[in-house]
Amino acid sequence: MGGSIEVDGLRKVFQVREQGSGIKDALRYLFRPPTRDVVAVDGISFSIARGERVAFVGPNGAGKSTTIKMLTGILHPTAGEAHVLGLTPWKDRRALAYKLGTVFGQRTQLWYHLPARDTFRLLARIYDQDDAVHERRLGELVEAFALAPLLKKPVRQLSLGERMRCEIVASLLHKPEVLFLDEPTIGLDVTAKATIRDLIRDASVQDGSTVLLTSHDTGDMEHVCDRVIVINHGKLLLDQPVRELRRTYIRQKIVTLLTAEPRIELDLPGVTVRDRAPHRTVFEVDVSATPVERVVKAALELGRLRDLTVEDPPMEEIVKAIYARANP
């Protein structure tokens, strides 16, 4: 497999204006605003082979989105080099854009008052796609993403999950070689998240495209990617296969039980109480000691279950664990 993304010592420093709180500071800000350098990305290096699916994870403000924006040519770096499909993103932005697909979970490229079909037609022109090729590709994606009932609905009437399916189709229409996804599941419910993850993975497998996905949701990483790069404070903390990260750092699941009984106790190996309130107990479960289904079964035997959620530990905790392991 040839190199798809090569990053060497990439660094981005933003100059941030700082405003004090008093009237004196406000006046000073008006004439000579004090500035401070904020290092968003601090000399990171990595490479990604063609067809690889890599999660780029870290807590909020870690530098994930800034890195993706440099790799798509949106931002110019302060220092360092990067090549995507052999091109320098900030120098060859337009040539590279034909080969890239981007989804920014917090932004939309869909026209709010129009059906998604109109945006898709416009995108065919943006990417100089031939009409017949566009229709064929759209047909494939509409089938794969089950979009047929949504195509004629104005985007403003779509749910967040439906909108995200349309966003991903919009980014795949020109059959990109590299797909950048920035928080593609942000704000979605559990079912929509699962659907989106499956669709991204299947599309990448089918097209042989490289995926670089940023998220602070460990579930995105586990279900879509084979490899994970963890960054924090702009520095690379860890670069390893997902299965290894899972084995080393994601052994815990957070299980929340809402019960008819005010209080339940579980005496199982690797299961500890993380938080408790009347009728609600949050357990931390070490799945290498006790699988989640065993916990649920035990809870059902003890009382009446009103609701149940199973979550991965927050990314902040995983980063903390990585730090702790690196600096014992």
Add this chain to the structure above:
Amino acid sequence: MSDLQARLTGVRGTLRFLGALVSTNLKASLALRGAFWARVFFMFVNNFIFLVMWWVFFERVDDVRGWKLADTAAVYGVAAGSFGLAVIFGNGVQYLARQIYEGDLDSVLSQPKSVLLSAITSHSEPAGWGDLFSAAVLFAVCGYVTPGLIPLCLVLCASGAILFLSTGVLISSTAFWLGNMQSISRQGFHFLVIFSVYPSTIFRGWLKVFLYSAIPAGFVTFLPVSLLREFSWLKFAAILGAAVVYAGIAVLVFTLGLRRYESGSRFGVRA
């Protein structure tokens, strides 16, 4: 593929893209039918209220240094036509400073087309159609426009629209260096409208120089109206030349500023 062929393909692709963008834009503004017709109607009424004021004025005053009601109607016609075209096809210019300041150009930067063209053609203002209807009526009543001059009127409105958009882009691009310039850029855009509809004969000396340089009102309406009264190739070339020069400067300043662009992380929708 030869270099020339590649360029031609590129130009064709850009034109097809612009056509699709304009049509998507029109569809988006027509999607809210009630609001569309209300804005068209009220803009039409608004333009004629101003003309009625001037009519009342010229009932009492014969002329302003040779400037008559017919000149005012022609000036309003060119200004309304130019502004209408500018906001129908490029109303994104009124949001450009905010997009720059809030780091909202990411989606157009990730696409393989001109960032500036994509940004300014990303919004359409329905009221612009009210301006275009007003322009048609004003040209018909001013007395200077014969049927043979209709193509010239269209060219003058198009060059005026380019001047409006270029001025908007220039002022908005200062946001790359100065931060939040949204209200100033809007004021600058409307400043040009205000100066464009006054009788050109009241401006003398440095103010006249100002209106043919920093604020190109002279090229938007004053020269075009004198051209409608009496055609001159020199004036025609000056008007088109000014549109090309202002557009060139606007593109240059925007391109230089784009290197300083800092993306934002605001949640957003595309209206």
